[in-house]
Amino acid sequence: MSLKALSQRLGLSQTTISRALNGYPEVSEKTRLRVQEAARELNYRPNPHAKSLATGRTGHVGLILPMEQNLLAEPAFSEFLAGIAQYLHQAHMDLTILPVDYDAELAAYEHLAHSGRVDGIIISSPLLKDERVARLAQSDFPCVVHGRTLCDYPYNFYDIDNKSAFFKATHLLLDLGHERIGLVNGDERLTFALDRHAGYEEALKARHIPYDPLLVHAQSGMREESGFIAVSQMLMQRPRPTAFVVTSIIHALGALRAIRQHGLEPGRDVSLIAHDDGLPYLAADKFDPPLTTTHSPIRTAGYDIAQILHHEIEQKSKAKTLTQRVLEVDLVIRGSTRPRRQ
Amino acid sequence: MSLKALSQRLGLSQTTISRALNGYPEVSEKTRLRVQEAARELNYRPNPHAKSLATGRTGHVGLILPMEQNLLAEPAFSEFLAGIAQYLHQAHMDLTILPVDYDAELAAYEHLAHSGRVDGIIISSPLLKDERVARLAQSDFPCVVHGRTLCDYPYNFYDIDNKSAFFKATHLLLDLGHERIGLVNGDERLTFALDRHAGYEEALKARHIPYDPLLVHAQSGMREESGFIAVSQMLMQRPRPTAFVVTSIIHALGALRAIRQHGLEPGRDVSLIAHDDGLPYLAADKFDPPLTTTHSPIRTAGYDIAQILHHEIEQKSKAKTLTQRVLEVDLVIRGSTRPRRQ
């Protein structure tokens, strides 16, 4: 059932049908109803390619997936995806995953934008100085970055305040009397990890506690085992660290395992704070002991970013807006943090 | 840079350019080279919508994502996705996530297929009697199901032998002398869970061990806490179960926590087998104790399914093939299973 067929059946021009269905005002209400009725009846669905060809719009949002990074293996990433999907669903759009080679020539990224496969792009996990982001974000193609880069040109981003989060976490531990505090961080080529590191370091500095590089492990890959190894190693030091800040709930699992394996009791002997992205299958409050966390549901981030991008797309032709949002992160205090035992 | 522009610049017809670029034989090698050269030079990229409109093909594969099911929150699902993306990447195709309402009218599903947004569809986590699958799979639209349904029409599917896997697991525990074996299963409205249940039950039957419904918990949602609760409850029974088979590595986390909280030592006092989808961030062999598992990397499933679908798409016009594959699952024996203590 094509427009043409429908128009013939109704004895109207294609123009009128098209307008009636797309809500243009220059169609009488009577005709519009008649057309809508018939369209439903005959199960007419406009061909999306024809539509795209004519309008240049696709109704698809693209998410760049650098294959080498294996982002989909990051548990938090699919929560992020879920948030995006959730928004797009209600906006009647689709999500297109664009697997690319991380170091494909820059032209490939630019082409991605202007190929018309998608109306807008979400960039996730940018590197510190991400030339790809630079190019894409500077072009006038709708584009939102999850996280930030170290670049100074204006671009749309959405990030949580990682620095402040880890500052707060470290600060809490210091308040509880801990002085040797281990940091189990993520891949420090990524901005979020650097920010967390900075927050940690700044909190120490504020209390004039010397920064000890031996107390910092930066792992790439969010694995239980990474947490286990990092914490195990640090627990072998003397004086022993009495508290840890770890970068994910998955790391926290490993951390707990390490702590127990050392014959220590988490909470009582060793305090622990984890960043919690809100993974539904690993609830921090259900841990034993319940975990103190810096908490920021990454699903919400996905949802919000999709929304921002959607607006950006709608605005495309109009005045260029700039959306830069940094979310404050909650510190949720539970049983895994206690005063240092003397 | 459009075909037209390119053709004018080269003094050739659009037809020739198109053919040269798409590898048709009716173009002299000399011309082809000249055209390819120019195309590269001028950075010509065919407009995908125009192409789709003309050919009816998109180079996109669709993955139906029933929103209510919240599949993306399942840790194994994103591994599955990763496998799909991996294959599609090297086949130069894109993955389009199609968020739908689970109980959208059937027409919506059919439309999805014939709308032309995608060349083929992957259906994941089908229900037992999934009318959607029935319709989609019966139509001649390229389509592969991950898992099976209880329907008797022919359709393409790819599944692991869940029944045999859980049969083996249970069998091993029986061999080790365990008789009261708990089963922590997934959502039994889904086929994979039913199959696992059947395997468990059959193994018991083969040994004439009576089936006790109190030893079976079927949870929807793959959560650490589900595993914890199920195992905790069962451990309160007397006589106490001495072994568990659980449906995921996430459940295993909860199971371990429950076992320890009961003052028991996993492996020594209580044996445990988990199904392992191969989540990279939770490696079964790194558990304490290392977990005995039924192991089948779900990423591979995604990869294979994408490949099957790809072939299906290529074959579309030709003879209809039917691909039905059921993968055998390995039983990997590690430290969490030991002979029952008297």
Add this chain to the structure above:
DNA sequence: GGGCGTTTTTAAAGCGCTTTGAATTTTAGC
């Protein structure tokens, strides 16, 4: 060098929609 079969190239007709600019009908004003 004309004729014939190949090889190579081309013009033009779609694919199914949107949108411009013109034509038609309706309404309102006097």
Add this chain to the structure above:
DNA sequence: GCTAAAATTCAAAGCGCTTTAAAAACGCCC
């Protein structure tokens, strides 16, 4: 009842590609 303005409707062009059917160029032979 007539006219100008407003409200509707329409025909046709265009989006950028593929593909069919026809034309042109080429190579070979006698």
